[in-house]
Amino acid sequence: MILEKKKVFLQFATKRGLRSTRQRDLILDVFLSSHEHLSVEELYLKVKASHPGVGQATVYRTLKLFVEAGLAREMTLSDGQTRYEHLLAGEHHDHLICTGCGTIVEFEDETIERVQDEIAVRHGYTISSHRLELYGLCPACKGHQR
Amino acid sequence: MILEKKKVFLQFATKRGLRSTRQRDLILDVFLSSHEHLSVEELYLKVKASHPGVGQATVYRTLKLFVEAGLAREMTLSDGQTRYEHLLAGEHHDHLICTGCGTIVEFEDETIERVQDEIAVRHGYTISSHRLELYGLCPACKGHQR
DNA sequence: TTTACTGTTGATAGTCATTTTCAAAGGATC
DNA sequence: GATCCTTTGAAAATGACTATCAACAGTAAA
Numbered sequence: 494m495i496l497e498k499k500k501v502f503l504q505f506a507t508k509r510g511l512r513s514t515r516q517r518d519l520i521l522d523v524f525l526s527s528h529e530h531l532s533v534e535e536l537y538l539k540v541k542a543s544h545p546g547v548g549q550a551t552v553y554r555t556l557k558l559f560v561e562a563g564l565a566r567e568m569t570l571s572d573g574q575t576r577y578e579h580l581l582a583g584e585h586h587d588h589l590i591c592t593g594c595g596t597i598v599e600f601e602d603e604t605i606e607r608v609q610d611e612i613a614v615r616h617g618y619t620i621s622s623h624r625l626e627l628y629g630l631c632p633a634c635k636g637h638q639r
Numbered sequence: 640m641i642l643e644k645k646k647v648f649l650q651f652a653t654k655r656g657l658r659s660t661r662q663r664d665l666i667l668d669v670f671l672s673s674h675e676h677l678s679v680e681e682l683y684l685k686v687k688a689s690h691p692g693v694g695q696a697t698v699y700r701t702l703k704l705f706v707e708a709g710l711a712r713e714m715t716l717s718d719g720q721t722r723y724e725h726l727l728a729g730e731h732h733d734h735l736i737c738t739g740c741g742t743i744v745e746f747e748d749e750t751i752e753r754v755q756d757e758i759a760v761r762h763g764y765t766i767s768s769h770r771l772e773l774y775g776l777c778p779a780c781k782g783h784q785r
Numbered sequence: 786t787t788t789a790c791t792g793t794t795g796a797t798a799g800t801c802a803t804t805t806t807c808a809a810a811g812g813a814t815c
Numbered sequence: 816g817a818t819c820c821t822t823t824g825a826a827a828a829t830g831a832c833t834a835t836c837a838a839c840a841g842t843a844a845a
Contacts, residue, residue, distance in 0.1 A: 512812050512821055533803085548824040553803065569717055573802070573832095589764055600758055608750050609773055616744055617778035618735055625771045627755055632763035658792055658841050679832085694795040699832065719803090719831070 495525045498564055505562035516547055520555045524565070524577070530588075530597050532574040570626070587625035593634030641671045644710055651708035662693055666701045670711070670723070676734075676743050678720040716772070733771035739780030 502521055506513060523539050524531075531539075537552040556577050559565035566580040570590065585606065589598040605625065613620040648667055652659060669685050670677075677685075683698040702723050705711035712726040716736065731752070735744040751771065759766040 510821090514812070514822065516823070546824080550804080550825080551823060554822085567717075569715065571715055575802080589759065589762055591764070592767060598762055598764075600762070602754055602758060604754050605751055608748055608754075609771075612746055612748060613735065613773060613775060616735055616746070617781075618737070618744075618773070618775045619781060620773050620775035621738060622775075623771070623773045625755075625769070627759060627764070627766050627769045629759060629764045629766035629768075635763075635765060656792085660793065660841075662794070692795080696796080696833080697794060700793090721831080 498525055502559070502562050502564060505558075511558070516551050517555055517558070519544055519547065520552060521559070521564075524556070524559065525579075528579075530568065530576045530578045532576045534574065536577070568624075585623075587627075589627045589629070591631035591634055592628050593630050593637070596631050598631075644671055648705070648708050648710060651704075657704070662697050663701055663704070665690055665693065666698060667705070670702070670705065671725075674725075676714065676722045676724045678722045680720065682723070714770075733773075735773045735775070737777035737780055738774050739776050739783070742777050742779075744777075 499521065502517075503513070505511075506517075511517075520536070520540055523536060523543075527536070527539065529535075533549070533553055533556060536556070537547075537549045540547050540552060556565065556567075559577065560567055564580060565577045568576045568578060568588075570576065584601075586599045586601045587605070589600055590596070591598075609620065609623055645667065649659070651657075652663075657663075666682070666686055669682060669689075673682070673685065675681075679695070679699055679702060682702070683693075683695045686693050686698060702711065705723065706713055710726060711723045714722045714724060714734075716722065730747075732745045732747045733751070735746055736742070737744075755766065755769055
């Protein structure tokens with residue numbers, strides 16, 4: 494699974510004439526081995542923890558490459574930080590975000606996808622992507638409420 | 640309709656002990672008379688066109704007041720600019736955004752709203768708001784494609 | 786209407802995330 | 816290993832937005 498993705502990036506790099514460097518390998522490892530929706534800063538800190546020499550500009554640059562390679566998806570929530578999440582081939586999912594603790598749950602719903610297509614057709618649009626975020630309180634945070 | 644909204648703002652201002660100033664009246668006029676999804680910068684330019692003395696900090700501040708007054712909604716697309724759109728009482732709508740020319744179409748769909756609620760319940764969440772954006776090419780831009 | 790009080794404004798400096806710049810370092814190819 | 820040219824790290828630059836603060840202007844009482 495991780496190997497699979499490494500191969501994808503390798504192929505992408507080859508096709509684009511990119512060089513293979515320690516930094517890119519390292520950042521890819523850290524990215525692939527984390528399952529959260531990491532912000533660039535968080536990822537940078539993780540990388541720096543094991544390899545202090547890596548600059549954050551490199552992390553920014555490399556994450557953009559992952560997006561181009563189809564390995565990652567950029568997501569901008571309303572907190573002003575760009576996050577990157579794993580993207581499995583052909584997969585689409587949306588997010589349920591807790592406004593209390595920030596927990597993000599992923600979900601997928603076929604009905605919504607279908608209705609979206611209908612709406613697009615009705616307006617003559619051809620959809621290339623979409624973004625759906627539901628904001629609210631998760632079970633735990635509801636409990637803590639006064 | 641516009642008068643109605645002005646009254647809403649007036650009431651809000653009174654309740655909050657805000658003073659009525661030329662700048663706020665002006666910015667409200669410009670905001671209410673534009674039907675697009677304006678970014679702060681765009682609105683600032685419109686305001687400045689007729690009244691060059693107004694500072695952009697005031698535009699930023701005033702738009703936030705409109706949100707608090709329930710007249711406007713903040714929306715952040717992926718272009719890094721905050722936009723403000725009109726908000727009618729109790730109304731919810733989503734956006735269809737052309738990746739070619741940036742045109743934004745609003746739509747509302749009851750099925751999607753209902754499915755969203757179901758999903759939230761399934762995960763034990765209580766939804767307070769949501770955001771749905773569909774990105775794609777509008778009919779005009781599809782035509783221009785090579 | 787004048788005065789005194791206090792909210793508001795505009796200019797500017799500050800912040801924060803992200804991008805650009807550029808010299809030095811390091812892959813890749815011969 | 817020499818050469819070429821991409822990549823890197825540090826720091827400066829950018830862009831959107833926010834905070835600061837002295838000057839200004841509503842407002843309500845005198």
